[in-house]
Amino acid sequence: MGFSVEGGDFGALVEVFGKEVWMNWRRGLTMVLAFSAALLSSTVWGQGATTGSLSGKVVDEKGQPIPGASVTVTSNYLQGERGTATDVNGDFVIPYLPPASDYRVKAEAEGFNKVIQSNITVNLGSTTTMQITLAPGGTEIQVTAQAPAIALKEGKVSTQITQEELNTIPVGRSYQDALLLAPQVMPSGAGGNPAVAGGNSTSNQWVVNGLNTTDPVTGTFGSNLNFNFVREMEIDTGGLSAEYSGTSGGLFNVLTKSGTNEFHGEIFGYYTNDSMSANAHSTDLAVTKPTPFHRYDYGFDVGGPILKDRFWFFVGYNPVINSVHYEGEQIATNVNPYRPDVGSQLSVPYKYDDYRRTWTWATKFNYRVNDKHNLELAIFADPARMWDSEGPYTPALYNESRMNRRYQGGYNTVLRWYATWTPKIFMETTLGYNDKSLQVQPWDTSDLAYRTVESFDYNTGLYLSRGSQSMFSMNDRTTRQAQIKVTWLVGKHEIKFGGEGEWARSITFQDYSGGQFVEVLYNLRSANPASPNIHDYYYQWYVWNQNPRTDERTRYYAGFIQDSWSVTDFFNIKAGVRYEKNEMVPGAGQTLSLDSWSPRIHMAWDWAKNGKSKFYAFFGQYYDRPPGAFTSALDPGHGSYVARYSHYGTKHDYTDLSGNLADLVEPGIAPQYTNEFIVGNSYELKPDLTFDVRYTYRDVGRILEDVGYILPNGGYGYILMNPGTSYWPSQEQSWKAALGSTYAKPPRPIRHYEGLTLTLNRRFANR
Incomplete structure (x- = not known):
């Protein structure tokens, strides 16, 4: 399907459409969504x-x-x-x-x-x-004087970090390492996923070159880039207007480099190993030397003109190689009370190297069609290959059982079109696609034929076969994305409206090597207490998956309209509303759809009337996007069978099935949201030096959570609900009947955040 439109006709269409929006924003928003769907x-x-x-x-x-x-x-x-x-x-x-x-x-x-x-x-x-x-x-x-450093119309609370600052500030090589430089951004303990203003590690939005790279299943960052490829970063921690998707954390916006009319490039290389790393000093005064490792990090980037002032390119390539050496022994003690050698110890040596290699690359092409239309195509990727061990956690007779190969990462493609239809009407359109994969396989593919066998005759457990300690898995996650935003200048009003959509799919196959996981107990037949023969053990448990394949989909639709009104040259109001719809579509089972409306309003006053001051206030609601992991919880039939045999495998005792039930969904369930209120004051003390004091308050109005409960057969079930704010009377009656006076309704969750932030910003004159 295609479309064509001439500038004059489009301008007339948007003008009529804009008048309708001004008269009736609800009807106008519906028209925005319809127009966006037709265009995209x-x-x-x-x-x-x-x-x-x-x-x-x-x-x-x-x-x-x-x-x-x-x-x-x-x-x-x-x-x-x-x-x-x-x-x-x-x-x-x-x-x-x-x-x-x-x-x-x-x-x-x-x-x-x-x-x-x-x-x-x-x-x-x-x-x-x-x-x-x-x-x-x-x-x-x-x-040559700079423009004022304070933007009256800008309502976001943001920190900009340029490439030059990334090169001079001592942070790690990844762009995630620089996020903690911004106020209100704190470590969360979840790797490169920080917590922002009271949010958690899965409450953030990750955007690179206008493309949402947030992992659709986990809600964490989904792509890696080193800062050599980054032109500028914007870290938004509050005050987001209606054009931005809801997030109770932060919005991390990254722009990669582009070409210019001149050729520029660099070659870089880094090397480090354990001898260059400091020893770890713990609280008990023990000193731990770093594990032996080597890290090679090198690459290049270059950009320039293909046609001056018309067609530019940029390309960068960065392989990273890590190797870590592990060597030692583990001691497992026999705890089988029926053996005369109970208490004997088994020494299990291990020696292996983890080897990881990542190929990060990025490219971008900028093309000026004419004075009114520009195109930008960006592709960036982070494929990785890893040969490593899942241990040493549990002792194993075969190193192969705890070693695996991982293939992970993916590529991202985004095309953006900037159009100036008239001096008053502007449009930006984004089309994007990303594909991520994660495969975990045994070190040697032939080990897929071996069942995993673990003996509990030892206090730590002991793996007896070459079967993998962890399940092997193959997961592929794809996302298609589209967005359109139109800006219309009408007198003192800057009206912006648009729509967007995202369609994500996650396909997973996860199973045990050999098709089963076997647990054994009480070796009473063999003189070898660590016998690999499962029929030497009195009890045997066989575990296998009911259905190892899942196919989950999520869909997201949104539309917004907002108006930035310059009441005077020194007073501005920006107000808008955002509609969002999240759909979770499991492979089977119940589809869940959640709708929300988010009001956002910001005001700013230049009380000194010289462009150097700003008193501002903001109120808004942010509706969190539920992670795709909720979708798999709605999909029934993915439990685990457990069959127990006794008498050395000759007698079948029972077979149980657990985890096969889909989450129940509470009637009237609603999405999770956070209220935010900000008030602050900025003043430019002297050219390029600005002082800001800001108070931020956030309060979770409602959460969305799966709550566990006990089934009549003693198993566990889960219900997707809004704890503390709504209830399911019929379900509660059954819980109350089963638990009696010990039953208590789920309490209303509380998460209040208050922060007072003082910043002194120095704007550098040259980059």
Whole structure:
């Protein structure tokens, strides 16, 4: 299916549509969704901005607006020249500018001097505001002063980190290592997934080049990049307007490098090993030397023009090789009370190397179709191969049982189209696709034929066969995404509306090597207490999966409308509403659909009336997107069978099935959300030096959780519900009858966050 549209017709369509939105936002939002669906019928969703904007006012020496003044901008990071004209109020907006600090702004009008202001900074995801004063005459005036560092119209609480800062600040090689530099971002204990403003490690949104890279199943980060490929990062910790997806954590927006009109590149290399690492000192004064390891990290990147001011490219490649050596022994004590050698010890030596290799690469192409249309294609990937061990945790007679091969990572593709249909109507469209995989297989594929056998005649357990200690698995996760945003300037109003969708699928096959996991107890036949023959043991348990394959899908749809209204030159209100719909579709069982409406409002006041002050306040609701893991909980038939045999395997005692029931879903269930209130004040103490004090309050209004309960047969079941805020009377009656006076309703969860943040920001003049 395709479409074609001419600029004039599209402008008329949006103008009529915008009037309808202004009259009735609910009806207008429905039209937005319908229009977006028609336009984006082929693919997927993007989230964070990949550009910034420049807005301002052109006035004369008396402060009166100059309508029709020409404003143009140039930069080494901008293809060609971008320009517009001021409206009747002297205002102008130039959107979709790549972040840079070398912008050159030229303003001119008939009968006035031409003014050229240099070294203007435009940050990722932000709007730089400036005022240009023209004096009567016919000469050219060069101005080098920076625009004010405070953006009155910007409501987000964000921290920008440039590539130059990443190169100079001592952090790790991954972009995730730099997130903790932002206020309100704290370690969560979950690897590279931090906690933000009271949220948890799965409450964040991860965006690279406008593509949502958040893992659709776990809610954690889904792609790796080293900072050599990063142009700029924006860390948003609050105050997100209606155009942004809900998150009770942070929004991490990363932009990779692009080419320019000049060729630039670098070759880099890093090496480290255990001799370069400090010893670990524990609280009991023990000193632990680092495990022997080697790490090689090297690569290159290069970018430049294919056609100057028309077609640019960037490409980067970064292999990373890690090897870690493990060597030692484990002691297992025989605890079989029926053997004369009970208490004897078995020494189990181990010696192996973990070997991991990752190939991270990124490429980007920027093409200027004409002065009004730009295209950007970015592809980045992080495939990895790992040969490592799951131990030494439980002693094993065969090292192969705890060694495996992992294949993980994937690739991401995103295409963005920036369009200027008229001086008042702008549009950005995003299409994207990502594919991630995780495969865990035995070190040697021939070991798939061996059943895993574990003896509990030893205090730590003892693996007796070459079968893998962990289940082998094959998982593939794909996501298609699409987004459209339209900006319409109407007088003092900047109206923005749009829609987006995401369609994710996760297919998994997970099973035991040999098809079964066998547990044995009481070896009474063999002189060898660690006999690998399962029929030497009086008791034998056989465990196997009911259905090892799952096929889960999630769907996400959203639409928004917001208005940024400049009530005066010194007072701005931005208000909007966002509609979101999450659908979880298991391979079988019940489909769950959750709808929500999120109001967001922000106000800002330049009380000094000089562009150097801002008192601001924000209120908003964020609805968390439920992780895809909930979808698998709704899918029945994926339990485990356990069969017990006694008398050395000759007598079948029982066969149980557990974990095969899908979660029950409480009627009237609703999505989880968080309320946020922010109030603060910023002031530019001197050029490029800003002080900000901010109070943040967050409160969880409702949570979505699966709550466990005891089944009549003694097993466990789960119910997906909103604990503490809604109940299921019929189900509660059965629980109360079973538990009597010991039954208590699930309490209402409480999570309050309050934070007072003081920041002193120094803006560097050059990047």
